[in-house]
Amino acid sequence: MTNLVPIGRALISVSDKSGLLDLARALAVQGVELISTGGTSGMLRTAGLKVRDVSDVTGFPEMMDGRVKTLHPNVHGALLALRDDDEHLLAMAAHGIEPIDLLIVNLYPFEETVAKGADHDTCIENIDIGGPAMIRAASKNHRFVTVLTDPADYAGLLDQMKAHDGATTLAFRQKLALAAYSRTAAYDTAVSGWLSGQLNQPFTRSKSFGGVLAQGLRYGENPHQAAAFYTDGSRREGVATAKQWQGKELSYNNINDTDAAFELVAEFANAGPACAIIKHANPCGVGTAGSLKEAYLRAYACDQTSAFGGIVALNQPLDAETAEEIVKIFTEVVIAPGASDEARAIFAGKKNLRLLTTKGLPDPAEKSLAFKQVAGGFLVQDRDTDSITADDLKVVTKRAPTDAELADLLFAWKVAKHVKSNAIVYVKDGATVGVGAGQMSRIDSTRIAARKAGDMADALGLAQSPTIGSVVASDAFFPFADGLLAAAEAGATAIIQPGGSMRDDEVIAAADAAGLAMVFTDQRHFRH
Incomplete structure (x- = not known):
């Protein structure tokens, strides 16, 4: 296979023009002929560079508001021609097609346009057609053509050309072709996902999920597993949008647990100060109170043993008083919609503690899809966004719950939604006092949660278990x-x-015989 291929002619058409002038100048110095389109051409020409318009190559003007400019044999033939195939060379000569050795294209900002909430027609106009077509053509012919789709790769191109007297290696072109196909795949996925949302048809005949690499991870759930973190462009508040102020790079498990914690605490956006503490994707304590500090302490009191090395999520900006309490034990990550300067200063003394802040809380009612891989495919479903109010409940026992019990029942139900099945949650006075998660038997979850509450009472020197006088939520029916x-x-x-x-x-x-009040939700919250 061809290895070194010199670059003599480049076609440039970009929406993101960052770093382009420096690249174009460097190419011109090496004698590369520059061909360009529309605004890109004007920018390069204004900078004093000699540029040939793509309309000179095609013999046709750009038309239809720029919708048609590069869809022409003189462009695609120049990208697709095999330079070692005599018939291809004869066809190029017969039709006056000059080879293009370098394609520099990034696409219309469709994802950004959607994220800004643009109207339907604006989103449609930001679906790129010519760009993906050229990228795919150049990538297919990477034996001879170098394709750049990301400004992050500009420096690498110049290093290649410097090292190889104006040429690129096959290995480099293969790497860029992979990046290019990955980009067009993610781009088409974004368009498909947006259109399925517009038409309210989430379960299309073919389905794909796309993302952009946010960071490589040291490893996955375990050290022998490779892993990476991708963002999907949805801009949902959480780990993907958060700013990390300090601490080591987040691990796979950190990201997974922090997401679980923040999604849970967002259920209490309108409940006053609230805190959720997560360990291994399950809550080990959730509390509400009149202050953030007290909410944290109430969440911590549920299971102080499990809280060690856990993830803390807050529904309000972190303040100094709460920060002082959190640093008393080892905590992996704290995430909140903001943090005061004083709180950040307190955390600064704990170099291993990661502090993440967001601009707000995720909306628990926001619709999106969740997927899980299985052998030979993947399962796709709506994210569990359902919630209930007191009006949705059906009292099925002789005794109805008191107002205080009702408030705690609704609290417990919100938490149970975020506990792995079989889930049992004991709540008292707006805080969890016992959580049983992930058991094969519901009665085991019930007993484990009660036992842990009793153990915590003994550790704190309480006169009795906090489950006495509590309420209980079960994510599914009692069989x-x-x-x-x-x-x-x-x-x-x-x-x-x-x-x-x-x-x-x-x-x-049985509930009536025990004097219990019981309500049915007619709604289940399995979480596997």
């Missing part, structure tokens, strides 16, 4: 009365669950 009775034995006084079991009548009767 038997045993789980409900275990909660009652732990001291719970009210239950919230979806209902829908074949044995609902038995479970309701």
Whole structure:
């Protein structure tokens, strides 16, 4: 295969013009002929560079508001021709097609246009046609053509040309072709995703997911697994949009857990100060209070053992008082919609603590798709955005919950949505006091949560377990009365669950016999 290929002619057509003048000047110094389009051509010419308009190459003017300018055999033939194929060379000579050795193209800013909330017609006009066509042509013919789609690769091109007397190596061109095809794939995915949203047809016949590399990661869930973090351009507030003020680079598990924590605390956006502490993607404590410091302390009191080395998410900007409490134990990450200068100064003394701030909270009701890979394919579903109010609840026991119990039941239900199934959450006075997660049996989750609450009471020197007088949320129905009775034995006084079991009548009767209040949601929150 051809290795070194000298660059004699370059076609440049870019939306993002950062770094372009320096690159174009360097190419001109090496004697490369520059061909360009529209605004790019004007910019280069204004800078004093000799530029040939693409309309001179095609013999046609740019037309239809720039929609048609490069879709021509004199461009695509110049990019696709095999330089070692006699028939291709004869065709080029017969039709006056001059080879193009370097293509520098980046695409109309479709993703950015959508992210800004532009109207339908503006988004349509920012779908690039000629750019992807040229990129794909040049990439296919990377044996002979070098293609650049990202200003980050400009310096590498110049280094190649300097090292190889104006030529590039096959390995370099292959690397750029991969980058180019990855870019057009992500671009088409963005267009498809936007259009499926416009038409409310999320489950199309073919489905793809795209992203842009945000950072390479040291490893994945375990040190033997390679990993990377990609952003999808949605601009949903969270880890992808956050500013990191200090601390080591985030790991795969840090990112996963921080996302889980921030999504959970966002459920309490309108509940006053709130805090969620996450460990291994499950909440080990959630609290609300009159101040952020007290909310943190209430969340921490649920399970101080598990909170060590956890992720803290706040629904309000971090203040100095809360920061002083957080630094008393080892915490991996703190994420909040802002942080005061005083709080950042306190954290500065903990070099391993990562502090992330965002411009706001994610919207729990925002619709989007979630996917999970399985052997031979992937599962796609709507993200779980459903929520309930008191009006949605159905009281099924003789005793209705009190106002205080009702408030805690709704609190517990929000938390249960973010706990791995089978999920059981005990809540008292606006804070979790016991969480049972990820068990194969619901009664095991119920007992584990109660036991952990009892252990915490002993550690804190409390006279009794905080589950006494608490309420309980179950993410799915109780298939038997045993789980409900275990909660009652732990001291719970009210239950919230979806209902829908074949044995609902038995479970309701058991609740009545125990003097419990129970409400059904007719809504399940499995989380696997």
